[in-house]
Amino acid sequence: MSAPFEPGERVLLVDDKGRRFLVRLQRGSIFHFHGGAVPHDLILDSDEGIVVHSTTGGSLLCLRPRMADFVLKMPRGAQVIYPKDVGAILVEADIAPGLRVLEAGTGSGALTLALCRSTGPDGRVVSYELREDFHRTAGTNLEMFFGKLPAWLELRLGDVREVAETGERFDRAILDMPEPWGILAEIRGALYAGGILCTYLPTTNQVQEAVLAMQGAGFIDVQTFEVLLRSWHVTARSVRPDHRMVAHTGFVSVARKGPPT
Numbered sequence: 001m002s003a004p005f006e007p008g009e010r011v012l013l014v015d016d017k018g019r020r021f022l023v024r025l026q027r028g029s030i031f032h033f034h035g036g037a038v039p040h041d042l043i044l045d046s047d048e049g050i051v052v053h054s055t056t057g058g059s060l061l062c063l064r065p066r067m068a069d070f071v072l073k074m075p076r077g078a079q080v081i082y083p084k085d086v087g088a089i090l091v092e093a094d095i096a097p098g099l100r101v102l103e104a105g106t107g108s109g110a111l112t113l114a115l116c117r118s119t120g121p122d123g124r125v126v127s128y129e130l131r132e133d134f135h136r137t138a139g140t141n142l143e144m145f146f147g148k149l150p151a152w153l154e155l156r157l158g159d160v161r162e163v164a165e166t167g168e169r170f171d172r173a174i175l176d177m178p179e180p181w182g183i184l185a186e187i188r189g190a191l192y193a194g195g196i197l198c199t200y201l202p203t204t205n206q207v208q209e210a211v212l213a214m215q216g217a218g219f220i221d222v223q224t225f226e227v228l229l230r231s232w233h234v235t236a237r238s239v240r241p242d243h244r245m246v247a248h249t250g251f252v253s254v255a256r257k258g259p260p261t
Ligand SMILES: C[S@@+](CC[C@H](N)C(=O)[O-])C[C@H]1O[C@@H](n2cnc3c(N)ncnc32)[C@H](O)[C@@H]1O
Pocket: 078, 079, 080, 081, 104, 105, 106, 107, 108, 109, 110, 111, 112, 128, 129, 130, 131, 134, 158, 159, 160, 161, 176, 177, 178
């Protein structure tokens, strides 16, 4: 159920050219953009979908941000996984409510957000990050998105291979880090039988090294794909693909933990 915009929450502002801005609403504040100035008070207490006008005639559509809007606008340390790839990872790695998910590296927390939403409070997400600055940025982003850190999430500062020392077991392991092939024994040990491993890598040589290593480390049913998403321009006069697209981002590989060899 929708409620009027309140102080402290984030609003997505879309101008008449489709440019998008993420703004935290505060009484008495003013949002400045190339189209002029808009007092936050014009938006506060209004319902989603309202269009407000600036002092110089620019207009802004006011919406609550979707997770994908938030991820593309939130502060970044590491490069985030694009929403098109996040969607595919959630489906192909079969992330579901109640599952225990291991993640590395946390980076900016984009995938962590989606993992937390999909596992829900009955699940558990443990996410490792090597770099303290990224670990902190991700924590801030997650708090910003959820209002507070989800109780079922644990952000750990350190190398994901340390999970082997904890004795914990997971249903899924999602690795967005440059050299996953070096830690497959630890990841395999941390997965339940039949558990799913998913890697996300930007280059073909990394994918080849990772997939060969997965096969050698007792992972089975290994599949690799990429997602090409092309947006379209649709008007009464013409329907055509947009001129620009985010073409290559990364390759997703998904595998199952095989039986002991
Ligand atoms: C591309 S970023 C991850 C981005 C993240 N998936 C997101 O959507 O925001 C890769 C991260 O992996 C971290 N990393 C690399 N090796 C790691 C390891 N062995 N354990 C934990 N984190 C690691 C890096 O510091 C970096 O922040």
